Amino acid sequence: MAQIFKPSANSITQVGLLSVAIGVPTLWLGIAGLSRSPANTKVQVPKNQPVPFSHQHHTWELGIDCRYCHTSVEKSSYAGLPATETCMSCHSQIWTNSPLLEPIRQSYETGMPIQWNLVNKVPDFVHFNHSIHVDRGINCNTCHGAVNQMHITYKGNSFQMAWCLQCHRAPERYLYKDDSASGKGLTPRQQVFNVYWKLQEFGPANLNDQEKDLVRGDYNGAQPWEQDKIAAGKKLVSEYGVKVQQLADCSVCHY
Amino acid sequence: MSRFNSTEIAMALQAKTNHRRIQALGLVAVAISLAGCHTDMWRQPKTQPLDASEFYVDGQVSRPLVPGTIARDHLREDEPYFTGAANAKWVDTIPHTVDKEFLKRGQERFNIYCTPCHGRLGDGKGMIATRGYQLRRPVASYHNDRLRNMPVGYFYDVITNGYGAMYSYASRVEPEDRWAIVAYIRALQLSQHANPSDADGKALASAELTPSPTSALRDERVVTR
Structure with a gap:
């Protein structure tokens, strides 16, 4: 009967054990880190809006x-x-022809809220x-x-x-x-x-x-x-x- | 002649079936654990204030009052209190106890809702007024004889229904707060139209309302920024 383990099995076992010892915690820390990172939490990631309100x-x-x-x-x-009315409290007078505010004016005219x-x-x-x-x-x-x-x-x-x-x-x-x-x-x-x-x-x-x-x-x-x-x-x-x-x-x- | 006997073939087939079973079991395990990753508790099929709606034409889940109905506790029978007028005339006394608490509340609400245009002193030099309100008539200052002699009901009505370019603040300021603001406007009118002889030194020293920054100070800051 042929030998079950070749000499290379030693190295394979060692590398295997080592990679489990390193890999599992790395994966675990990686997932933990990723779930806390802005990629997941969106912290400090500006979100696009219909009107670029500052x-x-x-x-x-x-x-x-x-x-x-x-x-x-x-x-x-x-x-x-704020209701669109609140925006218009000032913007019916200020920046009245700014294209950025077009959604506000439309919303005020149609009564459809800005999403x-x-x-x-x-x-x-x-x-x-x-x-x-x-x-x-x-x-x-x-x-x-x-x-x-x-x-x-x-x-x-x-x-x-x-x-x-x-x-x-x-x-x-x-x-x-x-x-x-x-x-x-x-x-x-x-x-x-x-x-x-x-x-x-x-x-x-x-x-x-x-x-x-x-x-x-x-x-x-x-x-x-x-x-x-x-x-x-x-x-x-x-x-x-x-x-x-x-x-x-x-x-x-x-x- | 085959190189394998029948026993070996049977064992090989058995091994293959076992392998399939393990694969199937693995798939079931993955399916079960993935079934745990559901989000129906995160986003429940219910609506919350300001949610969007696909059902109503205006796209909002929050509904306006049905015409002709009154929300509980919103029956507004007290006409002078809720309109600022009685028998088609502005009321000239504030229908609320005016004490220090009430004035402070009025000051706070005034500073939130009115100062952007009217300024902290009520002189019409608020930030918005100085930054771009292009009006044929400038933002009103309260410090003229016309407004000093105007009954308090008039101010209440302007807050409620708006005036000229000013929008209604009814949805933002509640009736009681509107009266508090009116009381504070009266206080501002007094303070900006006072002679040193109107108050003895003692009263001045114990005045506790937060000192309003002068317009001059504020204008300077705008320029230097």
């Missing part, structure tokens, strides 16, 4: 408040997209509510990134569950107070929008650490070594009545 122009250059267009952000789970392409979405089994986040002083940019710098709107964060849980497990890392004169006496909700006004009036240099990070779009909350910020955040958690005990329960978002 948040940078309207909020930073013109200083229009978020709520001028997103009227229901303080009282509803949905922030709300914007959704930038931020969560699965249907997740219930997200804007109003409670705003009411507890979570700034728009905390989740949406530096909207004030976006020419074409893109997603600021992945909105994957692990990302949500960073804050839901430790809200004290993300809450902060505006201690400057203009933040005096403001409710957490008012403080959220006050940042943009301060940026307009006094420039980025006059913002505090957290606010600077927010308007730059790299706000990651207080880090473990920033104990003073975490302590301040803990005070706010109790002051604002954030129910930490149940914040990371499944049923908070999945119901």
Whole structure:
């Protein structure tokens, strides 16, 4: 009977074992990395829209408040997209013959809404509510990134569950107070929008650490070594009545 | 004469069948695991606000009120409160308690919805007005005798129904907030038409409303940017 294993079997086994040892983790890490990369999450990938609306122009250059267009952000789970009427409040007078705004004018004449392409979405089994986040002083940019710098709107964060849980497990890392004169006496909700006004009036240099990070779009909350910020955040958690005990329960978002 | 005996052929055939079975099992396993990758919970067959609709002619799932119907809690019997007029005349008192809270609410709403055109001082020098509103008549300033003497109901009506080039803000500002804005407009009119003798130094020092930046400051910033 012929030998079952030829001498080359040794090498084949070694190479085989080695490639399994390297290949499996590589594949695993690769899939994990890919699912977290912009290729999958679309973070910082500008999305084409029927009208090239620039948040940078309207909020930073013109200083229009978020709520001028997103009227229901303080009282509803949905922030709300502006009706064509809202665009026309100014654009019936400004840029009236711009070809870029043709879809707006058409929509206003025909009553057919503009079909914007959704930038931020969560699965249907997740219930997200804007109003409670705003009411507890979570700034728009905390989740949406530096909207004030976006020419074409893109997603600021992945909105994957692990990302949500960073804050839901430790809200004290993300809450902060505006201690400057203009933040005096403001409710957490008012403080959220006050940042943009301060940026307009006094420039980025006059913002505090957290606010600077927010308007730059790299706000990651207080880090473990920033104990003073975490302590301040803990005070706010109790002051604002954030129910930490149940914040990371499944049923908070999945119901 | 064959080089294989019948036993060998049978074994070979058996091996082939086994191979097929394993392949079939593998395919079933792949099919089962792929069946786990479904997205019907991600995108459920339900509609959410602002969704598109293929059913309705206007392409929206959100429906306007059926004509002649009133949504719950939206019966607007109180005519002066919801129209700003009674017996075909503008009301001249605000039908709401005007206290500091109410004024602050009015200031906040004014700063959101009105300042782009009217400016933080109500002088008609808002960013949009200075950046390109090409009107035969410029954006109104509140600081003239005509508007200082106008009953409050008039301002409420303009917010509700629009005026001239100004669109209606009824869908964006709720009735209570409209009255709050009217109250704040009155406060602006007073503040911009005041003499130092109108307030003693004490009252000025304790004023807590956020100081409005002057138009001059703002205009300068536009130029330097």
